[in-house]
Amino acid sequence: MIEVSDIRKKYRRKQVLGGVSFQAQKGQITSLIGLNGAGKSTVLKAIMGLTPIDGGSIRIGGQAISPAAYNTIAFIPDRLTMPGSMRLRDGLQFMADFYPRWNPARAEDLMSFFRLERGEKIGRLSKGTAMKFNLVLGMAQDVDYVLMDEPFSGIDLFSRELIAEVFTSQLVEDRGVLITTHEIGDIEHLIDHAVLLDQGRVVRDFDCEQMREEHGKSVIDVMREVYRG
Numbered sequence: 680m681i682e683v684s685d686i687r688k689k690y691r692r693k694q695v696l697g698g699v700s701f702q703a704q705k706g707q708i709t710s711l712i713g714l715n716g717a718g719k720s721t722v723l724k725a726i727m728g729l730t731p732i733d734g735g736s737i738r739i740g741g742q743a744i745s746p747a748a749y750n751t752i753a754f755i756p757d758r759l760t761m762p763g764s765m766r767l768r769d770g771l772q773f774m775a776d777f778y779p780r781w782n783p784a785r786a787e788d789l790m791s792f793f794r795l796e797r798g799e800k801i802g803r804l805s806k807g808t809a810m811k812f813n814l815v816l817g818m819a820q821d822v823d824y825v826l827m828d829e830p831f832s833g834i835d836l837f838s839r840e841l842i843a844e845v846f847t848s849q850l851v852e853d854r855g856v857l858i859t860t861h862e863i864g865d866i867e868h869l870i871d872h873a874v875l876l877d878q879g880r881v882v883r884d885f886d887c888e889q890m891r892e893e894h895g896k897s898v899i900d901v902m903r904e905v906y907r908g
């Protein structure tokens with residue numbers, strides 16, 4: 680489980696996280712939802728140790744964050760960070776050389792699933808294709824948790840559908856997935872748990888099936904209540 684407890688963060692004088700707490704379980708897809716600027720990316724960066732926090736704690740699999748704990752997580756940022764001059768095959772080789780948890784067989788499966796060409800240059804990929812390759816780089820690691828920052832942003836309908844399909848495939852296995860998004864439509868049917876953020880605070884945190892069964896509400900219904908008042 681990833682346990683985020685009362686984390687706080689200021690950028691200069693601006694409080695961007697005002698005591699955020701939630702949990703993301705292994706074997707579940709948790710979505711961190713919020714409008715632009717709500718603090719979603721900051722939470723992911725805090726979990727990954729990419730930005731310091733001013734208070735609170737983060738535990739992964741019961742341990743405080745440490746280099747060992749990071750071996751159990753893959754982070755998929757909102758854009759590809761590899762140099763544009765590299766070809767996809769070089770990117771895969773880079774991962775094999777530097778990431779001890781890289782699983783080449785799973786990488787092959789994902790490359791076929793997304794119909795990606797190894798000879799293509801990273802710099803020439805369309806936005807959607809770049810995101811698919813980005814997903815390959817994250818999901819082909821043998822880790823317990825995968826964190827994804829806005830994997831659907833700015834991507835055409837059919838690419839979004841294909842990316843959503845990967846979540847229902849065996850490629851996710853029993854990992855814990857934490858996805859940030861402000862466009863819930865594509866993944867509403869896939870997510871198990873929703874955490875709604877507003878101005879750096881958790882305003883709702885619920886099990887999606889339970890919400891449907893007990894209150895007859897979809898995630899979008901709850902979002903309307905929260906964000907439109």
Ligand SMILES: Nc1ncnc2c1ncn2[C@@H]1O[C@H](COP(=O)(O)OP(=O)(O)OP(=O)(O)O)[C@@H](O)[C@H]1O
Pocket residue numbers: 690691695713714715716717718719720721722861
């Ligand atoms: N490096 C930074 N320096 C100063 N302020 C920042 C920095 N990064 C983020 N912020 C501010 O922190 C707040 C939260 O930003 P964050 O990127 O976490 O939001 P988000 O929910 O991911 O938004 P979006 O959906 O637009 O990506 C915003 O007001 C943003 O302007």
